[in-house]
Amino acid sequence: MITVDEALDHLFALAPAMPREAVPLLRARGRVMIADAVARRSQPPFAASAMDGYGVAAGAGLSGAGFDVIGEAAAGHGFAGTVGAGQAVRIFTGAPVPEGVGHVVLQEDCTRQGDRVTVTGTPGAGSNIRPAGGDFTQGDRLTAPRRLTPADLALLAAMNVAEVPVARKPVVALISTGDELVMPGEAPGPDQIIASNSFGLHALIEEAGASARLLPIAADNPASLHTAFGLAEGADVIVTIGGASVGDHDIVGRVAEDIGMARAFYKIAMRPGKPLMAGRLDDAVMIGLPGNPVSAMVCGHLFLLPVLRAMLGLPAGPAPRLTATLGADVDANGPREHYMRARLSGGTVTPFDRQDSALLSILSEANALLVRPIGDGPRQAGETVEVVPLSRES
Ligand SMILES: Nc1nc2c(c(=O)[nH]1)N[C@H]1C(S)=C(S)[C@@H](COP(=O)(O)OP(=O)(O)OC[C@H]3O[C@@H](n4cnc5c(N)ncnc54)[C@H](O)[C@@H]3O)O[C@H]1N2
Numbered sequence: 366m367i368t369v370d371e372a373l374d375h376l377f378a379l380a381p382a383m384p385r386e387a388v389p390l391l392r393a394r395g396r397v398m399i400a401d402a403v404a405r406r407s408q409p410p411f412a413a414s415a416m417d418g419y420g421v422a423a424g425a426g427l428s429g430a431g432f433d434v435i436g437e438a439a440a441g442h443g444f445a446g447t448v449g450a451g452q453a454v455r456i457f458t459g460a461p462v463p464e465g466v467g468h469v470v471l472q473e474d475c476t477r478q479g480d481r482v483t484v485t486g487t488p489g490a491g492s493n494i495r496p497a498g499g500d501f502t503q504g505d506r507l508t509a510p511r512r513l514t515p516a517d518l519a520l521l522a523a524m525n526v527a528e529v530p531v532a533r534k535p536v537v538a539l540i541s542t543g544d545e546l547v548m549p550g551e552a553p554g555p556d557q558i559i560a561s562n563s564f565g566l567h568a569l570i571e572e573a574g575a576s577a578r579l580l581p582i583a584a585d586n587p588a589s590l591h592t593a594f595g596l597a598e599g600a601d602v603i604v605t606i607g608g609a610s611v612g613d614h615d616i617v618g619r620v621a622e623d624i625g626m627a628r629a630f631y632k633i634a635m636r637p638g639k640p641l642m643a644g645r646l647d648d649a650v651m652i653g654l655p656g657n658p659v660s661a662m663v664c665g666h667l668f669l670l671p672v673l674r675a676m677l678g679l680p681a682g683p684a685p686r687l688t689a690t691l692g693a694d695v696d697a698n699g700p701r702e703h704y705m706r707a708r709l710s711g712g713t714v715t716p717f718d719r720q721d722s723a724l725l726s727i728l729s730e731a732n733a734l735l736v737r738p739i740g741d742g743p744r745q746a747g748e749t750v751e752v753v754p755l756s757r758e759s
């Protein structure tokens with residue numbers, strides 16, 4: 366059995382980088398930008414008023430001063446002339462600041478009578494003028510790789526970048542295997558259960574910015590699995606669920622090898638998720654997940670998501686970890702790294718009592734995995750431990 370880190374290294378070596386494509390801004394949310402974007406203009410492109418008021422020459426002692434209002438500057442409509450001593454322009458937020466103006470006095474600090482304005486308040490020291498290029502200048506870069514946030518998209522738009530170079534979404538084919546499985550909504554026979562893993566993994570994959578393709582459930586026989594693998598053609602990643610262990614009906618590894626899968630590893634020193642396998646199948650990465658529902662989802666977080674991130678051009682690395690304070694005593698760990706379903710709240714992590722890898726109700730309550738290293742001794746409440754967050758604390 367290899368370690369989680371060794372398995373990840375194998376997976377990163379198997380995973381191809383996705384080719385680049387250009388998408389318009391409205392399609393770019395959550396996509397991974399893989400080349401720097403370069404500002405095509407400065408922002409603001411001109412010195413701009415930050416307030417509604419009157420633009421006058423800079424100077425101390427504005428209080429009580431009077432000015433002739435000689436024109437108006439509004440956002441989108443500048444004032445072409447020059448403002449001299451004793452003169453002012455009516456100016457609005459976002460307007461280009463005319464030549465000669467060094468200070469915008471808030472209209473709340475002014476009294477206007479006809480074409481005359483007098484500063485009746487006490488203007489602050491700030492000029493209320495945003496300098497040209499104060500946000501960014503032409504040629505500035507938004508660096509890649511990065512997963513584009515709403516704020517990034519606003520910045521790109523302001524840079525006058527209309528299309529973004531992103532990694533193509535990896536297509537991930539999902540194959541559930543097992544005679545016992547039926548789809549949600551069907552009427553299961555007496556010995557059957559509902560295929561659930563594929564739905565959890567589908568969501569995980571889509572959330573990661575990849576494109577999940579749910580294939581029909583394959584029965585526990587080679588012909589059915591062959592058909593399913595055939596339907597997965599063209600996918601960048603093929604994920605099988607179940608049939609990975611040592612039982613007579615666990616045929617995924619054998620069938621995959623029959624059709625040419627070059628195996629990179631099988632079995633990991635971790636709990637849950639021991640019978641994980643991976644290899645290369647033609648142009649795709651094949652990942653064989655264990656069938657136990659929690660095992661499949663935990664492997665999704667620990668292996669599939671990092672692989673997808675790397676394929677999208679983000680740095681190759683394990684699922685991010687935090688440190689937390691242990692909220693309850695835990696027994697010594699055995700020879701497999703244990704990822705215990707846990708609740709993280711206010712920096713304290715408390716594992717659930719029941720850790721069976723079939724318990725989806727517990728996984729749904731969990732928002733973190735408490736990581737127990739191989740051979741770790743018993744730990745007491747209050748000690749510092751590592752966790753893999755699964756979702757935000759709630
Ligand atoms: N003698 C041994 N038995 C087992 C070992 C072992 O080392 N020696 N390992 C155990 C571990 S750990 C795991 S994990 C499981 C993994 O088994 P498989 O990957 O072969 O999975 P299946 O047998 O097909 O299914 C296990 C379990 O999960 C249910 N399942 C499968 N697919 C789905 C799905 N898409 N949605 C919902 N539930 C699913 C299936 O019905 C079984 O109950 O092996 C242990 N055994």
Ligand code: MOO
Pocket residue numbers: 635636637638639640655657660661722
């Ligand atoms: O690895 Mo199994 O995933 O322990 O249940």
